Amino acid sequence: xxxxxxxxxxxxxxxxxxxxxxxxxxxxxxxxxxxxxxxxxxxxxxxxxxxxxxxxxxxxxxxxxxxxxxxxxxxxxxxxxxxxxxxxxxxxxxxxxxxxxxxxxxxxxxxxxxxxxxxxxxxxxxxxxxxxxxxx
Amino acid sequence: xxxxxxxxxxxxxxxxxxxxxxxxxxxxxxxxxxxxxxxxxxxxxxxxxxxxxxxxxxxxxxxxxxxxxxxxxxxxxxxxxxxxxxxxxxxxxxxxxxxxxxxxxxxxxxxxxxxxxxxxxxxxxxxxxxxxxxxxxxxxxxxxxxxxxxxxxxxxxxxxxxxxxxxxxxxxxxxxxxxxxxxxxxxxxxxxxxxxxxxxxxxxxxxxxxxxxxxxxxxxxxxxxxxxxxxxxxxxxxxxxxxxxxxxxxxxxxxxxxxxxxxxxxxxxxxxxxxxxxxxxxxxxxxxxxxxxxxxxxxxxxxxxxxxxxxxxxxxxxxxxxxxxxxxxxxxxxxxxxxxxxxxxxxxxxxxxxxxxxxxxxxxxxxxxxxxxxxxxxxxxxxxxxxxxxxxxxxxxxxxxxxxxxxxxxxxxxxxxxxxxxxxxxxxxxxxxxxxxxxxxxxxxxxxxxxxxxxxxxxxxxxxxxxxxxxxxxxxxxxxxxxxxxxxxxxxxxxxxxxxxxxxxxxxxxxxxxxxxxxxxxxxxxxxxxxxxxxxxxxxxxxxxxxxxxxxxxxxxxxxxxxxxxxxxxxxxxxxxxxxxxxxxxxxxxxxxxxxxxxxxxxxxxxxxxxxxxxxxxxxxxxxxxxxxxxxxxxxxxxxxxxxxxxxxxxxxxxxxxxxxxxxxxxxxxxxxxxxxxxxxxxxxxxxxxxxxxxxxxxxxxxxxxxxxxxxxxxxxxxxxxxxxxxxxxxxxxxxxxxxxxxxxxxxxxxxxxxxxxxxxxxxxxxxxxxxxxxxxxxxxxxxxxxxxxxxxxxxxxxxxxxxxxxxx
Ligand code: SF4
Ligand code: FES
Numbered sequence: 001x002x003x004x005x006x007x008x009x010x011x012x013x014x015x016x017x018x019x020x021x022x023x024x025x026x027x028x029x030x031x032x033x034x035x036x037x038x039x040x041x042x043x044x045x046x047x048x049x050x051x052x053x054x055x056x057x058x059x060x061x062x063x064x065x066x067x068x069x070x071x072x073x074x075x076x077x078x079x080x081x082x083x084x085x086x087x088x089x090x091x092x093x094x095x096x097x098x099x100x101x102x103x104x105x106x107x108x109x110x111x112x113x114x115x116x117x118x119x120x121x122x123x124x125x126x127x128x129x130x131x132x133x134x135x136x
Numbered sequence: 137x138x139x140x141x142x143x144x145x146x147x148x149x150x151x152x153x154x155x156x157x158x159x160x161x162x163x164x165x166x167x168x169x170x171x172x173x174x175x176x177x178x179x180x181x182x183x184x185x186x187x188x189x190x191x192x193x194x195x196x197x198x199x200x201x202x203x204x205x206x207x208x209x210x211x212x213x214x215x216x217x218x219x220x221x222x223x224x225x226x227x228x229x230x231x232x233x234x235x236x237x238x239x240x241x242x243x244x245x246x247x248x249x250x251x252x253x254x255x256x257x258x259x260x261x262x263x264x265x266x267x268x269x270x271x272x273x274x275x276x277x278x279x280x281x282x283x284x285x286x287x288x289x290x291x292x293x294x295x296x297x298x299x300x301x302x303x304x305x306x307x308x309x310x311x312x313x314x315x316x317x318x319x320x321x322x323x324x325x326x327x328x329x330x331x332x333x334x335x336x337x338x339x340x341x342x343x344x345x346x347x348x349x350x351x352x353x354x355x356x357x358x359x360x361x362x363x364x365x366x367x368x369x370x371x372x373x374x375x376x377x378x379x380x381x382x383x384x385x386x387x388x389x390x391x392x393x394x395x396x397x398x399x400x401x402x403x404x405x406x407x408x409x410x411x412x413x414x415x416x417x418x419x420x421x422x423x424x425x426x427x428x429x430x431x432x433x434x435x436x437x438x439x440x441x442x443x444x445x446x447x448x449x450x451x452x453x454x455x456x457x458x459x460x461x462x463x464x465x466x467x468x469x470x471x472x473x474x475x476x477x478x479x480x481x482x483x484x485x486x487x488x489x490x491x492x493x494x495x496x497x498x499x500x501x502x503x504x505x506x507x508x509x510x511x512x513x514x515x516x517x518x519x520x521x522x523x524x525x526x527x528x529x530x531x532x533x534x535x536x537x538x539x540x541x542x543x544x545x546x547x548x549x550x551x552x553x554x555x556x557x558x559x560x561x562x563x564x565x566x567x568x569x570x571x572x573x574x575x576x577x578x579x580x581x582x583x584x585x586x587x588x589x590x591x592x593x594x595x596x597x598x599x600x601x602x603x604x605x606x607x608x609x610x611x612x613x614x615x616x617x618x619x620x621x622x623x624x625x626x627x628x629x630x631x632x633x634x635x636x637x638x639x640x641x642x643x644x645x646x647x648x649x650x651x652x653x654x655x656x657x658x659x660x661x662x663x664x665x666x667x668x669x670x671x672x673x674x675x676x677x678x679x680x681x682x683x684x685x686x687x688x689x690x691x692x693x694x695x696x697x698x699x700x701x702x703x704x705x706x707x708x709x710x711x712x713x714x715x716x717x718x719x720x721x722x723x724x725x726x727x728x729x730x731x732x733x734x735x736x737x738x739x740x741x742x743x744x745x746x747x748x749x750x751x752x753x754x755x756x757x758x759x760x761x762x763x764x765x766x767x768x769x770x771x772x773x774x775x776x777x778x779x780x781x782x783x784x785x786x787x788x789x790x791x792x793x794x795x796x797x798x799x800x801x802x803x804x805x806x807x808x809x810x811x812x813x814x815x816x817x818x819x820x821x822x823x824x825x826x827x828x829x830x831x832x833x834x835x836x837x838x839x840x841x842x843x844x845x846x847x848x849x850x851x852x853x854x855x856x857x858x859x860x861x862x863x864x865x866x867x868x869x870x871x872x873x874x875x876x877x878x879x880x881x882x883x884x885x886x887x888x889x890x891x892x893x894x895x896x897x898x899x900x901x902x903x904x905x906x907x908x909x910x911x912x913x914x915x916x917x918x919x920x921x922x923x924x925x926x927x928x929x930x931x932x933x934x935x936x937x938x939x940x941x942x943x944x945x
Contacts, residue, residue, distance in 0.1 A: 027338045123862060126871045130859040131492050134821070 018076055024077040029064060030079055031088075035061050038092050046098045052106045060105045138807035167782040183697050190228045190312055210278055222264035223251055231277050235288060236293075237352035237398045238265035241456065242361055247292075248352050250287035250315065253277045261285040283319070290320035296331045296375065297401070298347050305343075306402030306518065308415045311542055312350065317931035333377050339386035340937040341461055343394055349403035351377050355395040357772030363389040363681030364659050379403070388942050389654045389679075390652040390922060393464040397447065408443045408465055413437075418444055421843035424830060425463040426518050426823045427716075427929060430653045431832030432459045436467070436824055436843035443467045443824055443844055453563045453893065454836065456696075460652035461938065467824075469932030473807045475819040476848020492849065492859075493823050495714055499816055499865035502799050508535025515541040515617050515767060516785025517756035518803065520840070521887050522733070522826025522876045523573035523853030524762055526868060527784050529879070530857050533866035537770040538778070541762030542753055542786045545721035546893055550763040554729070557760055559748035560713055561893055562654055566661045568749060569714035573671040573682075575717040575735055575915035617802045650717060651833065670702055673717070673915045688914030689729060696735040706757035709710055713749040714742055715816065717856075718759065718919025728910040747935040748895075750816040753833055755918055756926070760831040764884040783810045784853060785820065787927050789915075803856055805847075819850035822928065827873060829880075829887055836893040837886060849929060 003019035008110055032088055039054050048057070129136040139233050198204055203218040209229035216225045223246070236248035246266030253264045256274035261281055269275075294316060301307045331348040351370070356379065359368040367387045372378050381387065386396075395404045418437035425446075427430040433449035446467050448459040471852050478495035479487040490498075496752060503511065513531040515524045524541065531539040542550070549555045560568065595664045617734070656677075661667045662680040672691050685702055694700040706712045714737055722730055734750070736742070742749040754760055771859040776782075785804040790811050794800070805822040825846045831837050844851075851859075854876055861868040870876045880887050886894035901940035923939040924930045 124867070124871070126710050127862050128850065130855055134855070135847050 018074045020071065021074060022073045022078075024081075027028060027081055031084055032061065035084075035088055038088065042091055042101070045092075045094050046096075046101050047060065048098075048101065048106070052100060134136060157230055181834060189230050202858055205269065207271070207273040207275060209275045214924070216269060218374035221268045222253060222255070222262065222273070225269040226253070226264060226275060226277055233264055233277060235265060235663065236315075236350060237354060239357075239398060242354060242357040242398075245353050247356060248350065249289045249317075250286060250293075252282060252289065253282045254279045254285075267497050272542075276909065284379045286319040287321050290316050291324065291326075293350050293565045294320065294324060295326045296347075298330060299331075300345075300348075303411075304345075304348070304402040304484040305405040305410055306348075306399075310402060311400035333378050336380045336387065337384070338381065338404075338428075338942055340934060341391070341407055342387060342395060343405045343407040345403055345405070346378060346380075346399050347403075349379050350401055351379070352400055353379070353527060354398045355404055356401065358395055358398055359387070359389065359392075360664065362394070362656060362660070364717065365389040368395075371543075386510075386941060387899070390460050391458055391656060394448070394458045406465075407444060408468060413444045413496060416444050419843070420818070421824075421841050422449055423696070423840040423843060424822070424838045425459065425754075425842070426757035427832060427926060428460070428653075428760060429756055429833040430454060430651045431757065431836065432463050432653055433490055433801065433837050433838070434459060434463060436585040438824075438843045441485070445469050450522055452563065454832065454834075455653045456656075458653065458656060461694060461934065462925070462929055463651070463932045465938070466929045466932050468820055468934050469806075469928040469930070470824055470932070473765040473927075473931040474847045474850075475805060475811075475817055476850060477733060477819060479817040481815045492851075496816065496860050496863040499818075500802055501862060503534060503780050503864055504838050506799075509538070509774075510777060511536035511538065511782070512769075512774050512778040512780070513539040513760055513782040514784065514786040514789050515539070515762055516783070516787060516810075517542060517758055518823060518928070519758040519762070519785055519853065520673040520823075520826070520830055521761040521765060521858065521880060522828055522873060522883075523784060523881050524758065524765055524767055525876060525883065526854040526861075526870075527782070528765060528767055529868050530861045530866070531782070532612050533861065533868070534864070539767050541756075541758050541767045541790050543718065543721065543727060543769070544762060545723070546584055546767055547726070547768065548763055549722060549730075549827050550766050550768045552896070553835070554748070554750065554766070556718075556763050557896060558654075558715075558751040558753060559896060560751055560902060561834045561895075562657055565654070565657045565713060567747070568661060568665070568709075568711045569665060570709035570712040571658060571661075571665045571669040571716075572695075572702070572706065572712070572714045572736070573669065573673070574714065575673045575720045575729075575918075602920050615681045618898065640723075645851055651756055652922075653809075654753060654833070668705060670705070674917055681893075689725070689732070689910040692729065692770075693734075693904055693910065696732040696739070698739065703739070706736065706742070709740070711747050711749060712740050712742050713751060714740075715751045715753050717915075717918055718752060719755040721917065722918075723915075725908055725911045725912075725914075727851075757830050757832070760833060760835060761837075761884075761887060764887060765880070784857075785927065786810055787930075803853065804927065805850065806931050808927035808930055818856050819848060820856060821846040821850050825850075827891070828845050828853075829877075831887060834893055835886070835895065837890050839890050856863040861931075894945050 012118065018027060035059055040058055043049055043052075043054060043057070064084075068077075071077055091101065140184065144632075186677070198217050204215045205218055206213055206215050207225050208214075209220075209226050209231055212229050214225060214229040216228055217344050220228075221697045223233050223235065223238060233251045233253060235251045235559060237245045238248075238251060240581040246263045249263055252261040254276040254750060255262050255267075256276065263277070286943065293312065301310070301313060304310070306311065329755060331347070333349065335344045335346050338344055353370060356368045356370060359365050365388060367381050367385065367389065369382055371380055371382065371405050381475065393406070396406050399405075415437070418439055421436045423434060423436055425434045432455035435449050436443055437445045437447065437448050444460070444467075446464050448455060448457055448464075450457045477489045478492050480490050480495060480498060482488045501858075511531060511534050515527055519527075519541065520638050528539050531537070532718065557558060565571075658667075658669065659680045661670060668683070669678065670685050671678070672685050672687070674685065674687055678742050684700075685695075685700070691700065693828060695703055695706075714732070714733060716733055720726055722781065737750045746890075775789075775791070776795070778794060779798050780800055781791075781800045783802045783804070785798060787806075787809040789810075791800070794813070799816075800814045800817065801816045802810045803818040804810060804819050805825075807817075811817060823840050824843045825838065826842055830835060854873070858868050870879055919925055921939050922933075922945060923935040923943070929935045
């Protein structure tokens with residue numbers, strides 16, 4: 001299974017520039033589908049079954065994509081896609097280690113601190129930054 | 137053509153080449169073999185020569201314009217004041233003359249001969265550092281004669297200099313290395329065995345490799361002239377010449393580290409830094425020092441997250457180019473005893489690591505439970521202005537007004553700035569002609585009376601004297617080589633330093649410990665203009681002539697009432713300066729003492745529109761800014777009734793009287809004294825890790841810059857207080873350093889004009905009368921141990937070694 005995904009990724013051609021926003025959009029969906037399809041093998045390689053479910057990872061990927069939903073420049077979208085493809089390739093080819101995946105996609109940016117209780121919802125950006133580090 | 141063929145061609149000895157090799161005698165650069173002195177009349181300097189800029193911003197002051205003379209340097213006319221040396225004239229003309237022994241802040245020795253230049257009509261090249269420039273002199277710095285002279289001197293110097301640059305700590309910043317690349321010959325002719333010299337033990341700070349020494353005597357002159365200790369000197373003649381301490385003895389000066397910087401070669405290097413790093417892999421950050429109230433300008437050299445060494449930066453108004461040993465070597469304290477995680481003391485008395493989120497919640501909850509007037513905030517010695525502003529705002533918002541900075545005493549006078557800063561300025565002290573030091577002695581009395589040594593010294597002296605004179609006679613007949621000049625020049629020096637040593641060994645004094653750099657200034661003034669120094673306080677030794685008037689307030693009263701002979705000295709003086717130690721702030725009769733001093737100042741005409749000689753010498757880096765920001769406690773008894781104490785790096789406050797159920801928060805970077813009593817620890821960043829504003833004792837605002845990242849989970853001081861204020865529900869209105877600074881601007885605008893000295897505007901004549909009586913208790917030393925005064929220096933191993941070895945009773 002894993003080999004299948006690797007092979008699929010390896011055979012991906014670097015596409016040329018998207019000609020229109022529609023084309024770029026279609027490519028993003030293709031990328032998302034590709035990522036989702038590789039999820040079973042990813043969970044397998046990194047032993048993620050006991051920490052996360054497939055659907056959680058799927059929404060993690062979706063949220064990463066949505067983070068850039070405001071981008072309309074096709075060149076930028078192509079670049080982001082390229083980066084995403086690269087990241088996916090790294091993950092699928094086991095260039096990362098388990099804690100990378102857990103840190104980046106399971107716990108997320110704020111998850112690792114685990115100190116955000118619902119009480120802090122109203123706190124200022126300063127305080128949130130303060131909890132995460134000295135340099136902001 | 138194959139590769140092998142090529143290689144064999146290269147290897148095969150070529151006849152012609154071998155012949156030239158054999159024939160070629162080993163000489164200096166061929167064009168220098170028979171240099172013609174440039175006496176032949178040269179074409180007049182063309183007037184359209186582009187003007188050169190003076191070296192290193194060298195400036196000329198003309199005390200009186202008619203004394204200006206004109207000389208020609210390489211054909212460029214320059215105007216210089218009379219009395220300047222040829223070397224200085226060249227500097228003004230923008231020509232850098234190579235040198236080893238000349239140092240602008242030391243006396244002229246003229247013994248290395250590296251600075252030889254050609255002067256028209258002089259038969260031989262002259263040592264430019266020792267030759268006064270004369271009107272119309274035509275100086276040539278770039279002629280074959282000058283070049284050959286340099287090359288010759290370089291060859292002689294390298295004769296006995298070991299070839300250990302790869303393992304030398306000076307490598308990369310070595311004058312000898314640089315100058316031999318620039319001016320030296322490309323080969324040596326010396327095939328004999330090099331001399332070797334026994335290394336000397338100068339104590340825990342200065343490492344010596346005496347074989348590398350080129351006898352420039354800079355270190356000897358520095359010790360004698362600037363540091364004021366007669367520890368170093370020169371023994372022997374010719375190739376037997378050695379720098380040493382005469383007797384087996386450590387160098388006991390608080391400025392001893394500076395010999396590392398002035399030594400042009402690697403003979404004197406830093407012992408703690410030895411073999412730790414090469415200087416080209418270090419990142420330099422220009423910042424300031426906070427271990428005393430002088431605010432010396434320093435450069436922190438770091439590699440990655442580690443501070444590797446501290447070196448001085450030039451600042452004419454504050455530290456010139458020297459720094460004290462505490463400043464230079466305290467850096468290893470930054471690596472030890474650091475607090476790196478927020479911690480809460482659990483019921484079994486041990487600290488438990490918790491997250492920032494939890495710790496702030498706990499602190500805020502307790503702070504909100506106690507009554508507002510039971511909240512106390514104390515800023516520490518090393519606090520920057522930003523964090524003190526935040527602390528004061530936070531404590532005030534919590535409803536309390538009990539916030540102060542340690543060292544400022546129970547009732548500091550923060551209203552009149554002239555009452556707590558050094559009004560003359562540190563460099564202004566050089567204009568004074570009489571000094572009265574009140575309670576700012578603080579020297580450990582260490583009489584190392586070693587009668588045994590004297591006999592030793594006398595024996596050595598009588599021997600060397602005979603030896604010198606005999607040698608001198610012989611030398612005169614061999615006036616062939618420039619290098620012999622070099623040795624001859626040393627002779628008067630050696631003969632003088634020995635008898636001096638005899639006097640001073642008897643009375644070994646310890647550093648003036650409150651502010652070594654200010655002390656160096658006073659010493660400079662005493663040396664330069666024979667200023668008189670008198671002093672009231674516990675018996676102490678100074679490294680300059682000083683009259684001890686008394687130990688306590690009685691003497692002060694006598695002078696104030698005009699009954700003391702010293703009064704006339706003050707009133708006859710042109711620019712009298714009174715320096716009051718900040719140790720007096722802690723006395724309960726402080727107001728009375730200060731009013732006595734002010735009476736003296738008034739009677740002695742110490743404060744005039746053109747001269748303000750009333751000076752307070754502060755002890756800590758935070759003090760001046762704290763007083764500017766108004767960190768003054770509401771009541772002096774607040775510790776006794778406190779229930780919530782916020783120590784912001786305060787380690788030296790007396791917490792004895794604190795009630796047992798009080799909750800103590802310690803925010804700081806070192807697990808020092810304050811932590812023993814703390815219930816909660818909030819890790820903060822040290823001065824090398826943050827951007828902070830400090831005001832020094834003369835009222836000059838300066839900023840530190842972060843050189844290395846913070847340790848562990850530590851945060852900047854003001855950020856911690858800002859975050860805590862939000863958790864406690866009294867959110868402070870600033871989120872950035874810039875915003876804190878604009879808040880400071882509303883309180884003390886002078887703290888924003890960085891690198892500028894803001895003199896006090898009003899003088900204390902507006903003060904109310906003081907009714908307090910002076911107690912008769914003599915003045916106590918304010919600092920017990922010069923080397924360990926704050927949490928950083930107390931954590932430092934080097935400082936511990938220093939105090940063990942150098943302050944030995
Ligand atoms: S030790 Fe250094 S500073 Fe001292 S004389 Fe030798 S070379 Fe000069
Ligand atoms: S610098 Fe002039 S003799 Fe040394």
